[in-house]
Amino acid sequence: MSYELAEKSLLGAMFEENYLILDSHMQARFFQGHVHQMIYMVMRELAQEGKPVDYITVLAGREPSDLGGVNYVYGLKRFANVVRFDEYEEMIIDQWKKQELARILQQAIEHDWSADDVLHTLGELEELRSGREATTLTEHLLTQYERPFRPDETKPGISTGLSDLDKILNGFQSCEYIIVAARPSMGKTDVLNHFALQASKDGHMPIIFSLEMSRKSMIDRMIAATGEYNRLRMRNPYKYFTEPQKERWTPTLNHLNGGGIHIDDQSTLTVRKIKAKARNIIKTNPTKRPIIFIDYLQIIRPEGQVINQTVAIGQISNELKAMAKEFNCPVVVLSQLSRASETRHDKHPIMSDLRDSGNIEQDADVIALLHREDYYDREKAPTNVMEIEIAKHRNGPTGTITTIYSKETGKLYDFDKDYYKRGENR
Secondary structure, three states, X not given: OOHHHHHHHHHHHHHHOOHHHHHOXXXXXXXXXXXXXXXXXXXXXXXXXXXXXXXXXXXXXXXXXXXXXXXXXXXXXXXXXXXXXXXXXXXXXXXXHXXXXXXXXXXXXXXXOOHHHHHHHHHHHHHHHOOOOOOOOHHHHHOOOOHHHOOOOOOOOXXXXXXXXXXXXXXXXXXXXXXEEEOOOOOHHHHHHHHXXXXXXXXXXXXXXXXXXXXXXXXXXXXXXHHOOOOOHHHOHHHHOOHHHHHOHXXXXXXXXXXXXXXXXXXXXXXXXXXXXXXXXXXXXXXXXXXEEEEOHHHOEOOOOXXXXXXXXXXXXXXXXXXXXXXXXOEEEEEEEOHHHHHOOOOOOOHHHEXXXXXXXXXXXEEEEEEOHHHOOOOOOOOOEEEEEEEEEOOOOOEEXXXXXXXXXXXXXXXXXXXXXXXXXX
């Protein structure tokens, strides 16, 4: 793609999604064309004033001839591609930096700059390349002096809804990339739903990318878990529900409706598309703390041509870790395990069972492995007991917790002997 088309795509995307104007790293000088620089400057002025940015407001901000004309500005919408925004932005900025580097070196030769002047100017350019983030300790340390003398105001992690698991993880932490792995039908999706429902209950914003299961099926599972409905009965509630179950149906739906959960069930997603969709949701709901869930890792599509599945999963895993840091929120991803555990006498999974592991073990901040004995021995093993082993925890302890998992409703509970006294009226 030419740089001119990439610039048109960026401007068209900004018209389509106004939050990109101030959220991006773009500056007017990065655009090669004067007309594009002028259009971007008008868009940025409008966005900074909190005004809507569309073709009419932009054309009203300057003489249309300065912006390439009415038809030119209106025609930019044909080039909009929000999904590839990050890619085109990086391409344009990198091209500008190359041109700027050549200009600096040419000036240095013409004006006989000293080595210090050259290094200083190149250093300023490098700051742009690295996102202009501060790398010294001073600014951060200045905020630390009063820590022993004031209550901790740091936001706690997002609760898992399981007290023993929260003791190990201190909740899901911002910037962390969390893998939840298990064999098929072990209960991974129900665990994801449990985490999402708890986050919603606590006022956060769960964003779920369900690449395998339809949105309708995910919502049905959430209804069953929230209302504690037997999923078999939910196939025909009119026929199989008791009167008490019917009475709590409307409150259950109202509770879910007010929870602010987002579910995207498009099956052919790359990490780039996931980022674009998540960014849009986050920017339109700025007051809520986001947490992203993905079901599941091995069916995310890689970008471009890849050598094999292991390389592809390694690339995807690395991108997911980067996404958690970029959005400053937890990213919880389900993953399949290989059959290796089923060939061992002890069926408990281990980290090397991660399918197509690639960089997963290296990238993940937390790896949680799910295990149920009754999955393998239904006659002898206690039913409805699930173990969650934290096999890796980059910033804290590891360990195994036991939880109650109701396969009938998909709901998880803290391990409590009183659970068995709840009755089976679901």
